[in-house]
Amino acid sequence: MLELDWLRDYLETDDSTRQERALAARLQERARAYAALPPPELPESIERLPVVTFTLGSDRYALDVRVVRGVRPLERLTRVPAVPPFYQGVVNVRGRMTTVFELRAFLDLPIDDSTPPQELLLAEANGLLLAMRTHHVDDVLFLPKPEINPFHAPYTLGITPERIVLLDHETLFSDERLIVERSSS
Amino acid sequence: MMRSLSLIWHPTVLMTAVACGLVMAGFLLVLTATQPQLEANVWGGLPVAVAVGFVFGVVNYVLSYRRMDALLSEYTAVLGRVAAGNLTERLPAPSLSVSTREGRTLHALVDATNHMLDKLQTLVKDFHAALQRLEADTQAILAATQRQINMANEQDAVVTETTATVNEVRATVTETAERAQTVAEVAQLSVNISRAGIDAVSETIEGMDIIRRKVEDIADNILVLSEHTQQIGEIIAAVNALADQSRMLALNASVEAARAGEEGKGFAVVALEVRNLADQNRDATVQVREILSEIQRATNMAVMVTEEGSKGVDSGQVLVNKAGDAIRELAKAIEDAALAAMQIAASTRQQTIGMDQLTGAMRTIKHVTTETVSSTMQVEASVQRLRDAAARVSTLLGDLTF
Structure with missing residues (x-):
């Protein structure tokens, strides 16, 4: 049905008013961005860990940049029958068949997506290349190591103050389930 | 002796x-x-x-x-005694024999006298009877004349009353005629107005047609606009895809730069710039997409509104046609009413003439009635005199015995 309020609003305001409103909103946003406190400057001497951060569902994760092999959109996924849920299928990455990996399914986390993750983060460790499904590959960050709170759990190294989960690629990429899969594939 | x-x-x-x-x-x-x-x-x-x-x-x-x-x-x-008034007296027969001359003469005398007396008595009796009849008849005439006078007076009153009523009716009829005239004029005015209304309805119908054509043009233009926004959307999708790819490339470059360590720092800056550009590109496309979706919403709304306008014009045309029919019928009814009012005015004028004639007739009747009353009163006086004469004769006859 017609959205009458919207229509009335639309019809009663002319183009210049609308543009003014949009401009005001944008300026407000920009002002807020400028007003935000800059992150505290840390001395250059502090040891930093280069990571790639990505968003999956409602959580953010970080992965050591040394195991990252690239970023690419998820295209032409080939599903594979009779495999565990975290094993989503295979894609062709530069001529190499690569496993598409769903981290949440692997970590037994709930999956309630409005849109399926469509970006792949390629990572390789222990001779295992995985294309991890992410909603968005965010950035390349250099995390100050003192700020990382150690968090002793399987597949996790710690959590940053921004609540980014730093994944432990050593344990993750050497997990038996994945190795079994690799041997079987 | x-x-x-x-x-x-x-x-x-x-x-x-x-x-x-x-x-x-x-x-x-x-x-x-x-x-x-x-x-x-x-x-x-x-x-x-x-x-x-x-x-x-x-x-x-x-x-x-x-x-x-x-x-x-x-x-x-x-x-x-006869001379004194007793007409019943008669001469007795004479005792003389008829054989003598004197006897015969006396007998003849007695017979003639008695015959004469008989005749006189009969005459007086008839006269008395005639007087009595005269008395009764004149009495009846007097009663009749009295009645006639009363009736004539009554008639006069009735005629006066009728004349007054006729005058009132005449006044009413005159007023009716004036009102009918006014009604006829107003009806004529209404006829003119309704004709103007018919013209206005025709113009409205033409205007409706123009509006309909304009609305159809608007609908066509909006359809074209909609197609164009569709194409723009496709282009934006393409631009978006390009931006995504640029971001991916920049991200990959950043990753590579980070993996290279100190040597990759310069490259990292370039990669970051590229990524920022891609982000801006993406933001721009997002904004364009928002604007575009707004345009599409507006376009859809415009299409709907145009359709509703078209429907409104349709129903408006139907209504205007109905209104035109109604006004035409109204105009006809008003013309009929005007005609009827004019006929009423004419007939009331005739009625006025008739009323005038009626008033004249009433005046004549009144005159005749007055004449009748005076004649009847004269008759009454004559009859009264006749009765007086008869009464005197009766008094004379009263002295007689017969």
Whole structure:
């Protein structure tokens, strides 16, 4: 049905008013961005860990940049029958068949997506290349190591103050389930 | 005896005595002439003869005239009573025999007199009856004239009343005529207005047609606009995809730079810039997409509104056609009403003329009624005089017995 309020609003305001409103909103946003406190400057001497951060569902994760092999959109996924849920299928990455990996399914986390993750983060460790499904590959960050709170759990190294989960690629990429899969594939 | 002596002077007795004396004197003359010796003694017989003549006359009178005399006296008395007013009196039949001349004469006299009296009595009786009839008739005439006068007066009142009513009706009719005239004028005005209304409806119908064509043009333009926004959307999707790819490339470059460590720092900056550009590109496309979706929403709304406008124009046309029909019917009804009002005005004018005639007739009737009253009053006076005369005659007749 017609959205009458919207229509009335639309019809009663002319183009210049609308543009003014949009401009005001944008300026407000920009002002807020400028007003935000800059992150505290840390001395250059502090040891930093280069990571790639990505968003999956409602959580953010970080992965050591040394195991990252690239970023690419998820295209032409080939599903594979009779495999565990975290094993989503295979894609062709530069001529190499690569496993598409769903981290949440692997970590037994709930999956309630409005849109399926469509970006792949390629990572390789222990001779295992995985294309991890992410909603968005965010950035390349250099995390100050003192700020990382150690968090002793399987597949996790710690959590940053921004609540980014730093994944432990050593344990993750050497997990038996994945190795079994690799041997079987 | 005295009465007998007075009879000597009765003419009859005297004449008889004189006649006897004359006859004796004659006889004695004759006797002396023939016999002279007797001369001395003979003349002594003359007084005797006269005396005998007296006696004879008295006896004759007593025997023949006395009864007749009594009879005549009786008759005189009877006729005197008749003259006094008693018409019933009649002469008695005479006791004389009809064999004598006197008897016959007396009988004839009595018969004639009695006949005359009979006739007189009949005449008076008839006269009395006629007077009585006259009395009754004049009484009836008087009553009739009185009634006539009353009725004439009543009629006069009624005529006066009727005249007043007719005048009132005339006033009403005049007012009606004026109102009908006003109604006719107003109706004529209404007819003109309704004609103007019909013209306006025709213009409205034409205007509706123009609006319909404009709305259809708008709908076509909006359709074209919609197609264009669709194409823009596709282009934006392509730009978006390009931006995504650029970001991916930049991210990959960043990753590579980070993996290279110190050597990759310069490259990292370039990669970051590229990524920022890609992000801006993406933000721009997002904004364009928002604007575009807004345009599409607006376009869809415009399409819907245009359709509704088109429908509104359709129903408006139907309504305008209906209104046109209604106004035409109204105009016809008003024209009929105007015609009727004019007819009413004309007929009321005729009614006014009729009322005037009626008023004239009433005036004539009133005049005639007045005349009738005065004539009737004259008749009444005459009849009254007639009755007075009759009453006087009746008074005279009242003295009579019949």
